[in-house]
Amino acid sequence: xxxxxxxxxxxxxxxxxxxxxxxxxxxxxxxxxxxxxxxxxxxxxxxxxxxxxxxxxxxxxxxxxxxxxxxxxxxxxxxxxxxxxxxxxxxxxxxxxxxxxxxxxxxxxxxxxxxxxxxxxxxxxxxxxxxxxxxxxxxxxxxxxxxxxxxxxxxxxxxxxxxxxxxxxxxxxxxxxxxxxxxxxxxxxxxxxxxxxxxxxxxxxxxxxxxxxxxxxxxxxxxxxxxxxxxxxxxxxxxxxxxxxxxxxxxxxxxxxxxxxxxxxxxxxxxxxxxxxxxxxxxxxxxxxxxxxxxxxxxxxxxxxxxxxxxxxxxxxxxxxxxxxxxxxxxxxxxxxxxxxxxxxxxxxxxxxxxxxxxxxxxxxxxxxxxxxxxxxxxxxxxxxxxxxxxxxxxxxxxxxxxxxxxxxxxxxxxxxxxxxxxxxxxxxxxx
Numbered sequence: 001x002x003x004x005x006x007x008x009x010x011x012x013x014x015x016x017x018x019x020x021x022x023x024x025x026x027x028x029x030x031x032x033x034x035x036x037x038x039x040x041x042x043x044x045x046x047x048x049x050x051x052x053x054x055x056x057x058x059x060x061x062x063x064x065x066x067x068x069x070x071x072x073x074x075x076x077x078x079x080x081x082x083x084x085x086x087x088x089x090x091x092x093x094x095x096x097x098x099x100x101x102x103x104x105x106x107x108x109x110x111x112x113x114x115x116x117x118x119x120x121x122x123x124x125x126x127x128x129x130x131x132x133x134x135x136x137x138x139x140x141x142x143x144x145x146x147x148x149x150x151x152x153x154x155x156x157x158x159x160x161x162x163x164x165x166x167x168x169x170x171x172x173x174x175x176x177x178x179x180x181x182x183x184x185x186x187x188x189x190x191x192x193x194x195x196x197x198x199x200x201x202x203x204x205x206x207x208x209x210x211x212x213x214x215x216x217x218x219x220x221x222x223x224x225x226x227x228x229x230x231x232x233x234x235x236x237x238x239x240x241x242x243x244x245x246x247x248x249x250x251x252x253x254x255x256x257x258x259x260x261x262x263x264x265x266x267x268x269x270x271x272x273x274x275x276x277x278x279x280x281x282x283x284x285x286x287x288x289x290x291x292x293x294x295x296x297x298x299x300x301x302x303x304x305x306x307x308x309x310x311x312x313x314x315x316x317x318x319x320x321x322x323x324x325x326x327x328x329x330x331x332x333x334x335x336x337x338x339x340x341x342x343x344x345x346x347x348x349x350x351x352x353x354x355x356x357x358x359x360x361x362x363x364x365x366x367x368x369x370x371x372x373x374x375x376x377x378x379x380x381x382x383x384x385x386x387x388x389x390x391x392x393x394x395x396x397x398x399x400x401x402x403x404x405x406x407x408x409x410x411x412x413x414x415x416x417x418x419x420x421x422x423x424x425x426x427x428x429x430x431x432x
Contacts, residue, residue: 001173010173015136015164015180016110017386019378020102022124022184025079027099027154032045033109034087038078039102043208043247043289044233044378046300047078050214052212059147066129066141068220068228070296074245076101077126081149099154101125101207103182110179112169117156118182119233129156130228132217133193135238136158161187161232162389180389185378187231190241191385192377193346195336201335201342203328203361204378205351208292209249209395211331212241224334225294231386234396242340244293246329248286252320255288263311270356272317279421283428284319291432294334300432306424321357325364326425332365344368346406348377363413363422372406 007013023042028035040046051071054060060071067234069075081098083090090097098108101124104117121259122128123140125150139158159165161183165178183191186204190212193202198216203209212231220228220242231241233380239323256262263269283305304319332342344367352358362369374380384399393399 001056003276004173005265006293008179010175013177014392015178015386015390016168017181017183017382017389018103018106018179019183019185019188019382020106022101022121022186023074023076024102025076025099025285027080027087027097027100027106028105028108030096030098030113030115031246033113035326036093036372037083037087039132040082042074044204045298047073049084050078050081051298054147063126066144067126067221068130069124069126070225070227071126072296074247074292075124075126076291077144077148077150078178080125084106084149095153097151097154098156099150100156104156106167106307107179108345109183110172111166114152114166115156116159116165116182118159119159119238120161120184120187120231122158122180122331123182123230127155130238130240134233135152145265160234160236161245162234162385164389178390181382183232185387186230186243187211187241187403188381188385189348190214190231190381191350191396192381193372194400195398197386200346201344202348203322204349204359205249205260205347206349207249207251209246209324209327211244211328211335212257213304213335213342215340215412216423217241221402222334222338224272224337225296226338227293234388242262242335242338246327246331247289247292249324250349252284252288253351253366256316256320262316264330265425269317269321270354275291275322276312276318279322280311280315281308281309281424282315282319283424284323285428286320286323286432287432294330303428303432304426305431321354322360322421324351325355326362326422327366328361329422342367343372344355346367346370346372348372348373348375358409359412364418366411366418369409370406371409372403377403387403
């Protein structure tokens with residue numbers, strides 16, 4: 001409401017674009033709109049045993065071949081299945097049950113009952129075939145829906161990522177506002193970074209870290225534990241991406257601040273890291289909620305190694321920031337092995353504003369790193385799509401000027417030191 005007032009009222013708004021945490025799920029009663037359980041967020045690990053069971057039964061190759069995803073509690077399908085098993089209120093609703101990720105929940109509430117999901121979010125459920133039907137309820141893969149233990153009737157209809165998806169309830173904002181875009185947060189950031197050409201790559205450093213490389217209309221197939229996902233869907237035509245997901249990035253800095261009290265603010269990590277000549281032999285493997293790509297070890301736990309009496313909080317802060325470059329280097333190696341190597345990397349997200357970390361990325365990856373002055377590219381990508389969906393722009397290419405100016409970082413490190421640091425990281429990683 002505050003944003004609408006700032007814009008001059010509902011009449012001044014051409015369209016709303018929604019972007020969201022992709023794998024967070026909600027279940028609710030269609031009649032009342034009341035949730036039947038707490039939302040299960042994307043980082044939740046409670047379905048690890050379900051994934052293990054499905055893997056032991058030999059289902060992972062089929063899931064990966066159809067959806068581009070691996071069996072991991074990160075994804076939405078087993079979360080929805082868990083709700084059906086452990087939440088009696090959900091199981092008892094029958095045809096009145098609705099389930100969806102956050103964009104579905106938001107649209108339902110904004111419109112007063114429209115139950116839809118865009119293709120990018122649906123591609124994160126383990127229930128949508130990448131090359132399957134593009135829209136409607138039939139887009140869900142019946143066999144995979146049954147495998148997850150989710151009633152098909154509870155799922156939303158699949159839509160494009162840009163278009164006119166109904167209007168807001170006039171009672172909410174004084175009048176109807178068209179909803180013109182829906183897209184998962186990492187896909188939105190990829191668009192906001194202008195990665196519209198096959199081969200373009202971006203990394204978002206927020207709560208977690210997510211690297212996506214545009215693969216165009218070619219189905220993304222990984223032999224090195226990366227993910228295939230739908231980047232966006234327009235007019236029923238899908239553009240794909242190869243993705244590497246790191247579960248802990250900015251949340252590691254938050255943990256150092258709130259959990260351990262090592263730092264007072266995230267901002268001071270840059271000056272702390274620069275205040276010491278090196279990491280002092282300290283490595284921090286941030287597996288606080290398991291390891292994501294390319295390792296996929298939900299059972300792994302974080303570890304700090306190389307501590308001595310000479311270790312101070314500056315070394316811990318530096319080790320935490322260095323872990324971002326190391327994890328990204330692991331992903332870069334996997335992307336290159338899948339013939340999707342990076343010629344440059346565009347970075348964004350709140351954590352990317354840290355100049356020390358941006359330079360360390362360039363040093364360790366040995367590729368140019370590019371950061372826009374406006375790093376909230378997730379919101380920007382949703383706005384770019386909403387421009388197309390509302391008709392203000394004919395194509396996504398016409399919105400590229402919205403990205404604005406960028407800063408460049410290039411490698412300045414001695415290659416021998418890079419190799420030494422990466423060897424130390426591999427040794428630390430092996431311990432977890």
